[in-house]
Amino acid sequence: xxxxxxxxxxYKSTLPGIYSYVHMNINEQSNILITCSRGVSPFLEKxxxxxxxxxxxxxxxxxxVRGTIKDTYRLNLELRTALNVLFLLKEFRCTSPEVLYxxxxxxxxxxxxxxxxxxxxxxxxNNPTVNNTMFANQKFKDAVVDRMTNKTGKRPDSGPExxxxxxxxxxxxxxxxxxxxxxxxxxxxxxxxKIPLLAPMRETLASAVVQATGYNGTCHFxxxxxxxxxxxxxxxxxxxxxxxxxLRSNFGLKHIKGFDETYWQELRKATLQKASKKPEFKxxxxxxxPEHVDAAQKNAKTCGVxxxxxxxxxxxxxxxxxxxxxxxxxxxxYGERMGDKINLISVYKGIGDFFKKECSGYTGFVFxxxxxxxxxxxxxxxxxxxxxxxxxECRLLRYDIY
Numbered sequence: 222x223x224x225x226x227x228x229x230x231x232y233k234s235t236l237p238g239i240y241s242y243v244h245m246n247i248n249e250q251s252n253i254l255i256t257c258s259r260g261v262s263p264f265l266e267k268x269x270x271x272x273x274x275x276x277x278x279x280x281x282x283x284x285x286v287r288g289t290i291k292d293t294y295r296l297n298l299e300l301r302t303a304l305n306v307l308f309l310l311k312e313f314r315c316t317s318p319e320v321l322y323x324x325x326x327x328x329x330x331x332x333x334x335x336x337x338x339x340x341x342x343x344x345x346x347n348n349p350t351v352n353n354t355m356f357a358n359q360k361f362k363d364a365v366v367d368r369m370t371n372k373t374g375k376r377p378d379s380g381p382e383x384x385x386x387x388x389x390x391x392x393x394x395x396x397x398x399x400x401x402x403x404x405x406x407x408x409x410x411x412x413x414x415k416i417p418l419l420a421p422m423r424e425t426l427a428s429a430v431v432q433a434t435g436y437n438g439t440c441h442f443x444x445x446x447x448x449x450x451x452x453x454x455x456x457x458x459x460x461x462x463x464x465x466x467x468l469r470s471n472f473g474l475k476h477i478k479g480f481d482e483t484y485w486q487e488l489r490k491a492t493l494q495k496a497s498k499k500p501e502f503k504x505x506x507x508x509x510x511p512e513h514v515d516a517a518q519k520n521a522k523t524c525g526v527x528x529x530x531x532x533x534x535x536x537x538x539x540x541x542x543x544x545x546x547x548x549x550x551x552x553x554x555y556g557e558r559m560g561d562k563i564n565l566i567s568v569y570k571g572i573g574d575f576f577k578k579e580c581s582g583y584t585g586f587v588f589x590x591x592x593x594x595x596x597x598x599x600x601x602x603x604x605x606x607x608x609x610x611x612x613x614e615c616r617l618l619r620y621d622i623y
Contacts, residue, residue: 248289252309254400256283257302260608261429265302272299293403293474294485298466298492301428304407307389307400315397317350318360325364328399331372335478339378339385340365346392361390385476405473412468413524416516418449422552426610428455433606433617434548434586438500441547445507445537450517452550453506457526460500464492468524499529503543507535538575547583555591569597576600576622585620592616
């Protein structure tokens with residue numbers, strides 16, 4: 222199960238003592254719930270603050286800010302570590318599927334959804350009155366479609382595709398929340414990774430990991446074992462100052478009634494103008510497998526950053542590290558979904574040797590989900606930051622190399 226969607230277990234009511242709240246005017250401010258993967262929320266909070274949003278609260282899988290529907294435009298464009306940007310429509314006490322249907326039907330969907338639009342409902346339910354979560358999802362969808370039919374005379378199509386209007390609702394015990402998902406598909410789906418290879422790191426997680434190293438484009442960035450190139454590509458986007466949302470053409474917000482196309486294009490233009498031409502320092506990505514390097518190069522080209530990255534076919538230990546200071550980041554196999562643990566012992570020992578012999582003056586980082594193997598690096602980690610990839614608890618280990 223994707224932990225990024227299980228928000229209600231840690232999400233406290235924003236309106237203590239109030240069991241029914243409905244936000245009828247989406248042009249006014251409401252709570253905006255920005256979701257993320259586990260372990261990423263501290264970085265998401267910093268990103269939101271840098272964009273001028275004061276976090277109302279921070280949870281394991283999300284950050285809450287205040288804003289209007291137009292504020293979600295910028296959040297979707299510029300946030301690097303977010304998965305979805307959800308605009309709160311209604312918060313209420315919910316004791317049964319019948320109450321869910323009634324309350325969902327009070328939202329003025331006709332003011333939000335164009336009659337001919339396609340809608341998708343995403344739900345998370347934890348209530349003793351519901352044995353089948355799909356039943357609750359259908360009950361909610363019926364409420365939306367029935368209201369639209371009564372008010373407009375047209376019944377919108379619906380289904381699982383999150384390409385147009387997406388509505389999220391969460392029902393935990395006797396509390397429920399309804400959100401308009403302004404992202405649609407997850408923001409991690411940048412669109413550049415046409416060749417993902419085996420067990421790729423999610424783009425938003427990769428960006429958080431790169432940010433956790435302290436990288437901001439003002440030093441060299443070396444990424445042996447690059448795989449499909451996600452870490453190097455996200456580093457290039459950071460160095461360039463290019464917003465990841467510029468890579469996508471479709472967002473849920475573009476299908477909302479009253480979408481401001483002029484403002485959206487002005488915002489995109491202003492966001493694009495903030496990107497620098499080319500960083501002064503090198504970004505190097507290598508892999509021992511030629512097919513991996515080929516895939517990484519193609520992904521980087523799709524992203525528009527291939528000119529910023531020096532690719533090479535090489536064993537990690539033979540990667541040419543530029544003189545000076547910089548960051549070297551490796552994401553080795555850790556024997557959970559791929560690789561053999563016994564054979565990986567020599568790989569982790571080799572990483573320690575590589576750091577000591579070739580990376581003097583750099584800060585070394587290893588991202589792994591196997592702490593037993595990490596001990597084989599043979600160096601003392603000065604920092605251990607927790608992250609999660611799918612269900613696997615991982616650590617980003619920092620090694621200060623002198």
